[in-house]
Amino acid sequence: MILVTGGAGFIGANFVLDWVASTDEPVVNLDALTYAGNLESLTSLQGNPRHVFVKGDITDRALLDRLLAEHRPRAIVHFAAESHVDRSIHGPGDFIRTNVNGTFTLLEAARAHWLSLDADAKAAFRFHHVSTDEVYGSLSPTAPAFTETHPYEPNSPYSASKAASDHLVRAWFHTYGMPVVTTNCSNNYGPYHFPEKLIPLMIVNALAGKPLPVYGDGQQVRDWLYVKDHCSAIREVLARGTPGETYNVGGWNEKPNLEIVHTVCALLDELKPDPAGSYKRLITFVTDRPGHDRRYAIDARKLERELGWKPAETFETGIRKTVQWYLENAAWVANVQSGSYRDWVSKQYGA
Template structure:
């Protein structure tokens, strides 16, 4: 077995589905607190698969983590569980400190205790894989080279600061206690099952509903976009062959400005689901930028390619087309995740933003 935390969220559920798509794969114990972004509907296809054991629980619950490790004796712990939305961290940073910092600390201590009980081949095989973000590195200028694993940490939001703290904990538990860890820092993910608070799914969902497409500031913030299934394959590669104590940056080699992303989504929707009222780009609305908005992220993914032979399989053109097609084919899933709490969040985050002439 492997133990996956946050396996009902966007990236975590894609990883679990991808892992168990192999009939010969080890089973998965999937621990998720099912907060607003965790969704068991993501895992509906695994309902009758005995290799998937879902546990509803919190990563800060040490007694629960200890029981799961003792009962299932996983050979790896893959840690996705995190609060991950910058805007939410600005409005309420406490939840990010609790989950991303305290939760990671709890998992490390439980894993260290469990690992200490192992012997021989079991002990040598055990891994703690920590999944993190490129946002810990801060913001790049237009002419700066992409983030390498050696870049200093310069987090600029409560979210990225909490993830930076968790990265430092993982590193320290390896160097102090010898815990066999690997860390991956990924760029912006997109793809199926993405909760519609993030840029790409929000644009798709709002456009189909004929609602404004809110673009922060001038829309020229640049991100490196990684198709989620490519991220899953990279994690498998690092889990299988990554050097202990090392960090591997995972990126899609796809730098795009936010406004360009929005226009691409609109063009694909014009093609795949035309709106009789006119092109979807008519809905683009520039709004007040968020505080401390990082200007550019980009990932240098040469280390993982050099050491483990991994490269993304999708270009942005192929990945975004698959993503838009998935949302069009899964309207019921979209409707179910747009609960009252989701609508309240949209009103809270975007309702007070004034139109920006940019």
């Protein structure tokens, strides 16, 4: 049995689906079901006895203690986090509460659980903390990609809160000896992605004939990682990673945002052409967000060298699968586009 936090979110749901499909091991899935948590992403697991869903918050110590005592998981995979930079600029308090206080509460509950195990189970236990490349700050156009030893230089409330959680996890290993591993990933994309992030926002807006908002000049560079590749990397690190170590997970796909938008438009032109013309006509440049990091890039060679992991998808294959998924799952998209979501998009990008 493993415990997954945030397993109804984008990456968490993909991980839970892949875990149940590829292993025989049950999973307890704890998620608070905020705006980004969506049980519809897990519809295929309804009635499956190997998936136990619990609605709850990682800041609730009593709930955590009860779940750990009841299910006795051999590992915790910690996805639960507020993760959207734009939202962190408007409301940083939620990010401190969940990402910092929540991680602290989960670590303390996990430590108590770990200490209660017998010697063999204690040695085998793992706490896997899922983090982001944004903790490393911004790179110049010619700087080497982030390695695991790159200094932390977070620039947004979101990345600062994740950096704080990374430091807590590291401290629980060095101070208490708790067997933790951390992965820092680059920008994920793929199925079940909430349409406030770049790629799903471009897809759903284009299909609705709405403007495709691009911040600033659109030349912000990110490394793009297909979410199912990220899930496979987490499984490898959970199974064979060295306690106390950090592993960067990237897709080796550095691309500027504007190129991503053009690629999405070209695929939609091919797969669902609009009689009004190419979707590129909808591209609209909007005022850049405050403190927008210019470039992220992940050096994932440590993960390949030590654990043999490499992404299976190129950006070209992954983005095609992603666009096709959104075209084939219009009902899922429609159901997540609630009134509160529409209000957020209007607030962030303007009418």
